[in-house]
Structure formats: C-alpha cells, structure tokens
Amino acid sequence: QSALTQPPSASGSPGQSVTISCTGTSSDVGGFNFVSWYQKHPGEAPKVVIYEVNKRPSGVSDRFSGSKSGNTASLTVSGLRTEDEGDYFCSSFADPAVWVFGGGTRLTVL
Amino acid sequence: EVHLVESGGGAVQPGGSLGLSCEASGVTDAKTYLGWVRQAPGKGLEWVSIIYSGGSIYYADSVKHRFVLSRDSSKKTMYLQMDNLRVEDSAVYFCVTVAAASLHFDNWGKGALVTVSS
Numbered sequence: 001q002s003a004l005t006q007p008p009s010a011s012g013s014p015g016q017s018v019t020i021s022c023t024g025t026s027s028d029v030g031g032f033n034f035v036s037w038y039q040k041h042p043g044e045a046p047k048v049v050i051y052e053v054n055k056r057p058s059g060v061s062d063r064f065s066g067s068k069s070g071n072t073a074s075l076t077v078s079g080l081r082t083e084d085e086g087d088y089f090c091s092s093f094a095d096p097a098v099w100v101f102g103g104g105t106r107l108t109v110l
Numbered sequence: 111e112v113h114l115v116e117s118g119g120g121a122v123q124p125g126g127s128l129g130l131s132c133e134a135s136g137v138t139d140a141k142t143y144l145g146w147v148r149q150a151p152g153k154g155l156e157w158v159s160i161i162y163s164g165g166s167i168y169y170a171d172s173v174k175h176r177f178v179l180s181r182d183s184s185k186k187t188m189y190l191q192m193d194n195l196r197v198e199d200s201a202v203y204f205c206v207t208v209a210a211a212s213l214h215f216d217n218w219g220k221g222a223l224v225t226v227s228s
Contacts, residue, residue, distance in 0.1 A: 089155050
C-alpha cells in the first residue's frame with residue numbers, strides 16, 4: 001500500500017492553467033480507471049472534483065478535468081481563480097480492495 | 111442529500127483505546143459503502159478502513175489487527191474501535207461514503223479529532 005506520487009506544490013496566475021500529476025503503479029492507477037481527485041481547504045472536509053479518471057460530479061466547475069496515461073493520472077485546472085487555492089489529493093482503488101492516496105499538492109494562485 | 115456525522119474521538123495515551131461512530135443519513139443507494147479516511151496534522155490523506163454493503167471489511171496495513179470496523183443492523187451507523195493506539199494514529203478521522211460503481215469517496219463528514227500523546 002504505497003502512496004501515490006504527487007508534486008508537493010504547483011502554482012499559476014489567475015486565468016492560467018495548471019496540471020498536477022499523480023504517479024502510481026500497474027496495481028493501482030495503471031490497473032483501474034478508478035482514479036479520483038479531491039480538493040481540500042484548511043479546516044474543511046475534502047471535496048471530490050474528479051472521479052473515474054475524468055468525470056466531474058454535479059456542481060463542480062468544468063474548469064476541472066482529469067486524464068490518465070499508463071501509471072500516471074493528471075488533474076488540470078483551467079482559468080485559475082483564487083478560490084482554487086488549496087491542497088489537491090489524488091486517490092486510486094487498488095488490488096485487493098484498498099485505496100491509496102497521493103501525498104498531496106498545494107496549489108497556489110499567484 | 112447525504113449527511114455524515116462523526117462522534118467520539120478525543121485524547122488518549124499510547125497503547126490506549128478509543129472509539130469513533132459515524133451516523134449516516136440520506137443514503138438512498140443500498141450498494142453504498144461506508145468507511146474512514148484520516149489526515150494527520152500537516153500530512154496527507156490516508157485511507158483507513160471500509161465496509162462493503164454486503165458486509166466485507168478491509169483495512170489499511172497500518173491499522174490492521176488494531177482497528178475493528180463494524181456497523182449496526184440498520185447499516186446507518188458505523189463504528190471504528192481503535193486499540194493499541196500509537197502516536198502516529200493522531201489525526202482527524204473523516205467518515206466517508208463510497209459509491210460502489212465508481213469507487214470514489216463521494217461524501218465526507220466534518221471529521222473527528224483523535225490525539226494520541228503521552
């Protein structure tokens with residue numbers, strides 16, 4: 001049950017796009033299309049922004065998009081806004097019936 | 111709308127025990143799983159345990175043989191008994207639901223703080 005690998009930080013100016021990567025193995029990210037991404041602000045519960053690699057829950061801005069290639073998943077936030085600042089965590093279902101998270105990426109809107 | 115409310119938690123010395131409860135309301139899909147995710151201070155999220163709708167239970171290696179997950183017959187309340195607690199178990203514990211079809215954490219409680227310290 002090793003954690004997925006994310007960059008510790010990412011940044012961009014308002015209106016720009018930023019992409020956060022999430023690297024796992026063939027036992028998790030590469031083996032299943034059950035990658036999800038969560039946004040977390042201090043003192044609040046996490047909120048899912050992407051599930052099943054590239055699906056957006058109802059109510060989540062279409063500025064959030066997800067993709068996957070091999071053992072690496074990515075979250076792209078387009079048209080950055082100050083409210084997008086926060087911590088972002090990727091997660092994947094893995095064999096056998098466990099879930100793994102990435103270490104988290106702090107997104108800063110400059 | 112799904113509503114998850116955690117209770118329990120608190121402070122305990124290493125080697126001690128604590129229990130957490132989670133009351134779920136508004137869950138309409140019988141296939142929804144219930145589980146726990148934690149976040150230690152200044153750290154990332156960590157999956158802890160899950161109970162499937164059919165009753166199968168799974169644990170992270172870090173808590174296996176120390177934590178026990180259960181639920182009541184109504185399937186609306188879940189319990190996490192935590193024994194032989196370690197300093198590294200200190201965290202905010204979030205109750206979560208998992209959609210069976212998409213296997214993501216779709217609803218979260220506000221969290222309950224567990225502090226293990228001497």
